[in-house]
Amino acid sequence: MVAQLIDDDPELAHEHALAASRRAGRVGVVRETVAITAYATGDYALALRELRTYRRISGSDDQIAMMVDSERGVGRPDRALEVGRAVDRSTLPIEVRVELAIAMSGARLDLGETERALQELDIPELDPDRAFSWSPALFAARAAVLEDLGRSEEAALWQRRALVAEEALGATDADRELIVVDDIDEDAALESEAPANSKTEERG
Incomplete structure (x- = not known):
């Protein structure tokens, strides 16, 4: 139920996680789930407490x-x-x-x-020419920091890379394939929203 609800109704997902915790509070994945749902609802103090417990139980x-x-x-x-x-x-x-x-x-x-x-x-892992499952978030984070530094052109380029990576990964299984992003022209990326070319390679 948590998996089904977490994106659309994190509060209700959290209630389900708490119910599971009352029944199986010594199970690591249960405490982890409570932490994740608490984090999703903005209860960071509870998330921290549950994460520490999960870490102690699982050693992970x-x-x-x-x-x-x-x-x-x-x-x-x-x-x-x-x-x-x-x-x-x-x-x-x-x-x-x-x-x-x-x-x-x-x-x-x-x-x-x-x-x-x-x-x-x-x-x-910050490779501008290849996209893995983690790349969109990493590229976007770099764009945000560059924007804060006043380096707007570089920020726009990295934000464009994040969008291209996200679009490419949305069309493939990122666990099996590596996305190689070609022809990201820096000037064009700053001036146009047209998608850059991309191709996929099987990863061995």
Whole structure:
């Protein structure tokens, strides 16, 4: 029920998650689900509590980005950065590593450290020519920081890349295929909303 409701009715999804927690509170995935629905409803303090419990039960850091964002949500960007830095990023799945970079960048923005927010996004997964499942969010985050820095032309280019990647990924299974985005002309990207060309390659 949570999976069915989370996008359209997060409050009701949260009620279902809480009901599950009353019956199976020692199951990691249940506590994780409560955390996710609490986060979706803006209850960041509860999300943090549940995420810590989930982490203790499961021993997993796969929700570390949500923990960082929840610390931001309760007004502790400094603590958010501490939480993010305490994790060995080399042990994280790629998707989680990218989510963490975006969350850390957001914490830097909260502190007014805009240049450092941009540096947080300078990660190997930031490939402007190829689109993976994490690329649209990463490209868009970079665009937002560049906009804050007053680098509007670069921001527009990265926002365009985010849109192209999202459109391309919407037409394929990103877990099986790699999207190669060709011919993103920087001037054209800034002046036109016409879609750039794209093609797909099977990833081995």
